[in-house]
Amino acid sequence: MTINIANSPTEKKTFQGHQLYVKRDDLLHRDFSGNKARKFYYFLKQAFPHIKKVVSYGSSQSNAMYSLSVLTKMRGWDFEYHVQHLSSYLKKNPNGNFKYALKNGMKVIIDEKIPKKYNIESKETLFIEEGGRDLFSEYGLKILANEILEWKRKNNIKELNIFLPSGTGTTALFLQKNISDSVYTVPCVGNHDYLKKQFFMLEESEKYHPIILEPSKKRHFGKLYKESYEIWVQLHQEMDIEFDMLYDPHGWITLLEHIKTFDKPLLYIHQGGLLGNESMVQRYARKYQLTTPPPKGGGFSL
Ligand SMILES: *Cc1c(COP(=O)(O)O)cnc(C)c1O
Numbered sequence: 001m002t003i004n005i006a007n008s009p010t011e012k013k014t015f016q017g018h019q020l021y022v023k024r025d026d027l028l029h030r031d032f033s034g035n036k037a038r039k040f041y042y043f044l045k046q047a048f049p050h051i052k053k054v055v056s057y058g059s060s061q062s063n064a065m066y067s068l069s070v071l072t073k074m075r076g077w078d079f080e081y082h083v084q085h086l087s088s089y090l091k092k093n094p095n096g097n098f099k100y101a102l103k104n105g106m107k108v109i110i111d112e113k114i115p116k117k118y119n120i121e122s123k124e125t126l127f128i129e130e131g132g133r134d135l136f137s138e139y140g141l142k143i144l145a146n147e148i149l150e151w152k153r154k155n156n157i158k159e160l161n162i163f164l165p166s167g168t169g170t171t172a173l174f175l176q177k178n179i180s181d182s183v184y185t186v187p188c189v190g191n192h193d194y195l196k197k198q199f200f201m202l203e204e205s206e207k208y209h210p211i212i213l214e215p216s217k218k219r220h221f222g223k224l225y226k227e228s229y230e231i232w233v234q235l236h237q238e239m240d241i242e243f244d245m246l247y248d249p250h251g252w253i254t255l256l257e258h259i260k261t262f263d264k265p266l267l268y269i270h271q272g273g274l275l276g277n278e279s280m281v282q283r284y285a286r287k288y289q290l291t292t293p294p295p296k297g298g299g300f301s302l
Pocket of ligand 1 (some may be wrong): 034035036063064131165166167168169170171172242247248271272273
């Protein structure tokens with residue numbers, strides 16, 4: 001069992017007339033990509049001679065869940081995943097991350113109570129917080145920061161503005177901690193205060209906190225918005241890149257609203273998560289009664 005992750009490419013693109021760079025962490029590896037691969041890299045690389053099992057929890061369609069299923073499969077560990085709720089629809093029609101995590105041998109436990117580290121962790125069992133919100137994530141995110149620094153040097157870029165949308169904020173925080181360029185982000189789960197609290201849980205010193213941009217409209221995580229679908233299609237068409245449908249649309253809309261804030265070359269971090277689009281596209285299709293599947297580089301028309 002080894003998996004080597006090569007540097008991900010950085011591409012120069014134009015979107016809505018704005019030139020920018022995209023760091024393609026979605027292309028890190030066929031089965032292990034995006035920011036979850038960066039966060040869980042530690043568990044891939046370190047020796048864990050006594051570990052036999054990983055326990056984690058979160059939503060039934062999370063990207064972290066899928067990445068952990070790949071990690072545990074590769075390492076020959078059992079994987080137990082706790083969800084508070086499983087819809088009867090998903091139970092009958094597994095799709096997206098859920099389907100592929102089950103294929104990798106994930107065992108699902110439905111439990112109202114969120115499992116606690118101190119109850120679960122043992123010599124043979126690792127407990128991983130929801131979404132990899134933990135200090136171990138810095139290990140792989142430091143590598144991401146170093147790749148960006150090396151790319152800057154090679155391309156003679158003195159200073160950058162970096163943008164990426166946040167869930168737990170772990171990726172943005174550890175990236176900012178390991179790079180001197182300004183990192184900008186927007187909360188996709190919860191609001192500004194929630195995200196700030198998440199930063200403080202991982203890092204006391206505010207000098208390492210990313211800059212939080214305010215979106216003009218509140219969007220609930222996981223809910224479907226017409227403008228989110230539209231920008232997702234447009235991103236695909238203009239840049240020939242498929243982005244994630246949960247975080248990236250809100251991220252790009254907010255980025256464009258604040259485009260004048262960025263006074264240095266702009267680098268957008270693509271954080272992967274494309275497997276989850278399978279179920280999102282189906283949900284959009286049901287909601288808007290779309291019948292033709294999205295072609296490559298396009299989408300349903302609304
Ligand atoms: C998990 C995830 C995020 C959020 O990452 P955090 O480190 O929790 O902020 C953003 N984008 C994608 C595609 C993700 O899978």
